[in-house]
Amino acid sequence: MKRAFPILAILTAVLLSYALHGALISAPTEQTMGDVQRIFYYHVPSAWTAFLLFFINFIASIQYLVRPHRRADRAVKWIAIAVSIVACLAAVGVAIRPVSYGVQPSAVAITGFAITGIYFVIRAYFSEEGTDALALVAAEVGVVFCTVVLVTGPIWARPVWGIWWAPADIRLTSTLVMWLIYVSYLMLRRFSSSSQTARLAAALAVFGAADIPLVYFSIWFFRTQHPQPVIGGGGSIDARMLQVLLINFLAFLSLAGLVCWSRYRLEVLERQLHQAQAFESLEGPRNSL
């Protein structure tokens, strides 16, 4: 495992450089927006990565809450299996056809498989303490990527829409609310000294995750200034642009994985240190007796 980290770091650096070259040079220039459209290659993959990390936080929080209760744990396991069956049906295009909102079976299948895969990996490889640490790490790194989305979005909007921010736009507002929910989650984790902090934070994360589908589907359900999705929602995109977009997504995903790995190790070390300090403070008075 110690060797895997530098290898992943080198791979990420190479991928990010290649993705940057693709975004700035290789990708064709969009006809109406011009060069400013290239913000798309950082804005959209950052949003997808943030969504994925918030999903990991949601699943880890649920797992942390239900793990001590056998019945609830079993119920969640069956829900995960049901989600994977829906994903399988969607993958073969039997159960879910493209509906009026433009959601394609491929998008349903990918989301379903991702949710189930993340759930079973967390269930199999993470302890109760590890699940809690993973939820915290995913939320923290997710907030970083969501910040990138909220900063690059207005920079792109200014030359294209003529305004930095549209307060009445539900996609923009719900994204800001989602960011605020996860910032409050991190504040709770940082400043609460209660023994129930982890449980309270997990409950907040479960309720906070309700905003994720609202953000994602808001462009189908409401009239917004934000453009419609170019993939997974019935839109179209130039093949070379799509290739650059996916390379950038892979690069950001790799960066997120690397950062999560480092942050997880840091979190585990911090918890071990706090335990050691607590033991030492207990042993100190005993030694003096």
Added chain:
Amino acid sequence: MNPYLCAAYVATWIIHITYLGILARRYSRLQREIEQLRPPHPKPTP
């Protein structure tokens, strides 16, 4: 290069590098605390 494009890319990397810097600082502080917690080595007897 378009100034908005440049601003968006620079802002993205500033955010990521700042976060990595915060992690590196926390890691070095943690290392210091671990060193402080370790018991001092006993003096070698002559």
